[in-house]
Amino acid sequence: xxxxxxxxxxxxxxxxxxxxxxxxxxxxxxxxxxHKRIGVMYMVSVLISFFVGGVFALLVRTELLTPGQTIPGxxxxxxxxxxxxxxxxxxxxxxxxxxxxxxxxFIMPIMLGAKDVAFPRLxxxxxxxxxxxALFTVSSLLxxxxxxxxxxxxPYSTTTPAGGVIPALTGVFILGFSSIFTGLNFIVTxxxxxxxxxxxxxxxxxxxxxxATAIIQVLATPVLGITLLLLIVERAFNIGIFDPxxxxxxxxxxxxFWFYSHPAVYIMILPAMGIISELISVHAHRHIFxxxxxxxxxxxxxxxxxxxxxxxxxxxGQSPLLNTLFSLISFSVAIPSAVxxxxxxxxxxxxxxxxxxxxxxxxxxxxxxxxxxxTGIHLxxxxxxxxxxxxxxxxxxxxxxxxxxxxxxxxxxxxxxxPKMTGRMYNENLGRIACIIVFIGFxxxxxxxxxxxSQGMPRRYYDYLPEYQIYHVISTIGSYIxxxxxxxxxxxLLASLFGGRIAPANPWGxxxxxxxxxxxxxxxxxxxxxxxGDCYDFTAIRWDEKEQGYVTDPALDSTKNSQFAAKNxx
Amino acid sequence: xxxxxxxxxxxxxxxxxxxxxxxxxxxxFLVVVAMLFLGAxxxxxxxxxxxxxxxxxxxxxxxxxxxxxxFSTIALMASSYSMHQATLHVRQxxxxxxxxxxTITMLLACVFxxxxxxxxxxxxxxxxxxxDSLYAWSFYVLTGLHALHVLAGFVPLIRVWxxxxxxxxSKQYPEGIxxxxxxxxxxxxxxxxxxxTLWLGMRT
Ligand code: HEM
Ligand SMILES: [Cu+2]
Numbered sequence: 001x002x003x004x005x006x007x008x009x010x011x012x013x014x015x016x017x018x019x020x021x022x023x024x025x026x027x028x029x030x031x032x033x034x035h036k037r038i039g040v041m042y043m044v045s046v047l048i049s050f051f052v053g054g055v056f057a058l059l060v061r062t063e064l065l066t067p068g069q070t071i072p073g074x075x076x077x078x079x080x081x082x083x084x085x086x087x088x089x090x091x092x093x094x095x096x097x098x099x100x101x102x103x104x105x106f107i108m109p110i111m112l113g114a115k116d117v118a119f120p121r122l123x124x125x126x127x128x129x130x131x132x133x134a135l136f137t138v139s140s141l142l143x144x145x146x147x148x149x150x151x152x153x154x155p156y157s158t159t160t161p162a163g164g165v166i167p168a169l170t171g172v173f174i175l176g177f178s179s180i181f182t183g184l185n186f187i188v189t190x191x192x193x194x195x196x197x198x199x200x201x202x203x204x205x206x207x208x209x210x211x212a213t214a215i216i217q218v219l220a221t222p223v224l225g226i227t228l229l230l231l232i233v234e235r236a237f238n239i240g241i242f243d244p245x246x247x248x249x250x251x252x253x254x255x256x257f258w259f260y261s262h263p264a265v266y267i268m269i270l271p272a273m274g275i276i277s278e279l280i281s282v283h284a285h286r287h288i289f290x291x292x293x294x295x296x297x298x299x300x301x302x303x304x305x306x307x308x309x310x311x312x313x314x315x316x317g318q319s320p321l322l323n324t325l326f327s328l329i330s331f332s333v334a335i336p337s338a339v340x341x342x343x344x345x346x347x348x349x350x351x352x353x354x355x356x357x358x359x360x361x362x363x364x365x366x367x368x369x370x371x372x373x374x375t376g377i378h379l380x381x382x383x384x385x386x387x388x389x390x391x392x393x394x395x396x397x398x399x400x401x402x403x404x405x406x407x408x409x410x411x412x413x414x415x416x417x418x419p420k421m422t423g424r425m426y427n428e429n430l431g432r433i434a435c436i437i438v439f440i441g442f443x444x445x446x447x448x449x450x451x452x453x454s455q456g457m458p459r460r461y462y463d464y465l466p467e468y469q470i471y472h473v474i475s476t477i478g479s480y481i482x483x484x485x486x487x488x489x490x491x492x493l494l495a496s497l498f499g500g501r502i503a504p505a506n507p508w509g510x511x512x513x514x515x516x517x518x519x520x521x522x523x524x525x526x527x528x529x530x531x532x533g534d535c536y537d538f539t540a541i542r543w544d545e546k547e548q549g550y551v552t553d554p555a556l557d558s559t560k561n562s563q564f565a566a567k568n569x570x
Numbered sequence: 571x572x573x574x575x576x577x578x579x580x581x582x583x584x585x586x587x588x589x590x591x592x593x594x595x596x597x598x599f600l601v602v603v604a605m606l607f608l609g610a611x612x613x614x615x616x617x618x619x620x621x622x623x624x625x626x627x628x629x630x631x632x633x634x635x636x637x638x639x640x641f642s643t644i645a646l647m648a649s650s651y652s653m654h655q656a657t658l659h660v661r662q663x664x665x666x667x668x669x670x671x672x673t674i675t676m677l678l679a680c681v682f683x684x685x686x687x688x689x690x691x692x693x694x695x696x697x698x699x700x701x702d703s704l705y706a707w708s709f710y711v712l713t714g715l716h717a718l719h720v721l722a723g724f725v726p727l728i729r730v731w732x733x734x735x736x737x738x739x740s741k742q743y744p745e746g747i748x749x750x751x752x753x754x755x756x757x758x759x760x761x762x763x764x765x766x767t768l769w770l771g772m773r774t
Binding site for chain 2: 023033034109114115116117118119120180183184185187188189191192193218219220221222223225226227229230233237238239240241246247248249252255256523524529
């Protein structure tokens with residue numbers, strides 16, 4: 001019967017090598033044009049940056065254990081450098097590239113059944129831009145550091161004596177272009193390289209998310225570029241349009257910065273939402289509920305994201321009319337976000353839920369994003385924000401959305417696609433334990449900060465009143481718990497590379513195209529362009545003992561999905 | 571120097587698909603560049619209309635925009651036109667003429683840059699110095715940023731120019747020259763917008 005054939009993912013028999021073994025040596029990686037290798041290079045770089053940013057985070061939290069100085073030698077000034085580097089690294093080096101550039105690069109072309117992204121050379125160029133941008137940013141450490149906060153607010157950033165401001169700004173400028181070119185590449189790829197049969201509304205939701213993200217990347221990031229450029233010129237020549245002494249306007253800087261950076265928070269969260277759509281439907285083995293709503297809400301979020309930047313500036317003296325408008329539009333962003341959450345919950349309802357590591361991360365996302373998003377509403381409310389602005393409440397809010405949602409989504413996706421990327425299974429039990437540790441640690445760290453903030457503890461402070469200490473101690477303990485969870489994750493993932501069980505082509509029962517090619521994929525993904533149907537229809541998927549993975553059974557197939565598999569068997 | 575990259579797996583199924591995709595990619599790229607200048611223009615307008623200025627925005631002694639800008643504008647528009655002609659010649663199978671038009675385009679681009687430098691020198695001689703006022707600062711920064719983009723445009727211009735010398739473009743899918751043309755027209759459009767903005771800024 002044909003079923004036997006189909007249990008063999010295409011190409012494994014005919015081609016013994018995969019993208020990891022196809023060519024060898026350092027140069028074969030440094031100058032690779034393969035989107036999968038570039039994705040892996042991004043992933044490694046991003047995870048290293050995550051480690052560095054994490055060390056700074058632990059330093060910040062440790063310093064805050066007691067009022068005044070805690071770590072010998074860490075003065076208020078050094079502390080400012082710590083939190084600035086932590087923020088800049090996490091935002092610009094980790095979260096922004098993590099999903100699109102790392103996971104997206106690896107998975108997106110395979111999901112499309114394409115051989116590569118549209119412009120492979122540009123893709124490699126983007127990676128090197130990232131690398132140089134990262135080196136510049138981190139080199140500022142040696143050149144005197146920078147203590148402006150990741151937001152580089154004027155006039156402080158144009159006047160601080162710290163020597164590393166210009167290198168850091170240059171670094172972020174270069175990183176911006178890395179992000180722009182990745183976005184450009186992805187837009188063209190989605191438009192032009194979709195396989196026959198994959199209409200817009202048959203694309204996996206991850207692709208919708210990546211596409212919406214790419215639009216924000218190319219529209220918003222140039223504005224950051226020009227802002228940083230003007231800032232660099234102003235700092236270098238001591239004159240510029242942000243300088244009030246000459247008739248310039250420092251608040252203009254804030255407008256510019258948030259015109260980019262609010263959309264940028266959706267550059268971070270949208271791809272994570274895309275991952276969650278995949279994780280939830282695959283690991284609940286249930287057709288995604290409300291496909292079109294999820295897809296279009298990504299686009300809606302991308303559009304709204306350009307209209308709300310002023311909610312970061314309620315206390316900057318902008319006109320009451322603007323404040324009201326920005327507040328109102330900010331509320332409405334919650335609608336498409338909630339549309340997604342409800343659709344995910346409906347997908348889970350009566351689903352055949354498997355509580356494995358990716359699913360646990362997806363559930364963590366649901367909880368943490370709900371908290372993060374709802375506290376955003378508190379902040380978007382004018383009168384409460386006047387009280388909460390620049391307190392730990394804001395810190396807690398954005399950690400719930402950036403770390404608890406974007407980063408947790410990324411790690412969930414990493415686990416989901418790990419077998420595909422490496423060809424190995426990780427230790428499932430350790431995975432679950434680590435996820436639970438991270439979840440607990442995260443909430444201990446950041447939920448506490450909501451109390452701190454609502455009681456008036458300002459952000460970015462080195463010293464504080466003794467009343468606050470108990471919260472700071474709890475929060476710091478939470479950060480240690482979280483760190484141990486991440487270390488455990490690093491341990492079992494690395495261990496799986498050496499001793500992990502060989503991964504089947506389809507370990508979870510997914511239906512989208514990446515599960516139809518071998519693990520790890522061959523160097524050119526597919527021998528011939530596959531045909532596709534509904535990638536959320538799991539009726540034809542069944543477990544196969546021999547394969548130790550899922551296979552597609554054409555006898556059960558209600559759609560004509562299996563056509564493509566049959567067509568591809570040589 | 572060419573960097574040797576590893577095996578290239580062409581994601582496209584032939585020239586037509588690659589051509590269409592790259593044109594789309596160029597459009598996206600044009601949007602990126604346009605957003606960059608849009609940001610700069612918005613910034614300029616915001617500080618220009620600032621009602622709380624202590625001193626007048628245009629310092630005493632400045633005599634307005636240099637007249638040479640009129641001529642540089644004409645040069646850039648003309649180069650846009652000859653760039654368009656070059657593509658047309660290629661599409662209609664006249665490689666020789668295409669090469670000539672490319673030569674003219676490049677000469678006009680040089681004239682444009684020379685006239686911009688002339689404008690800076692003129693202002694400088696009128697003692698409108700970079701660090702003295704926002705008026706001077708924004709003039710130099712805006713026109714300088716644009717001139718940099720024109721300068722960078724010489725990289726594709728020269729490549730296309732050399733390829734037209736060999737008659738290297740196909741009629742149906744003249745890939746490189748079309749991308750170059752798109753970028754070049756954008757620079758023309760941005761210059762018009764910048765010039766208009768600066769002119770507006772001179773009104774009181
Ligand atoms: C329901 C949607 C959301 C709303 C209504 C919202 C609202 C707000 C508001 C009003 C502030 C400003 C608070 C202040 O400074 O006083 C803020 C800060 C912030 N939000 Fe959100 N937010 C939402 C979702 C997100 C998401 C999804 C992310 C990131 C993935 C995010 C990241 C941030 C960051 C990073 C800051 C602080 C930036 C800083 O000052 O350093 N927000 N949010
Ligand atoms: Cu915002």
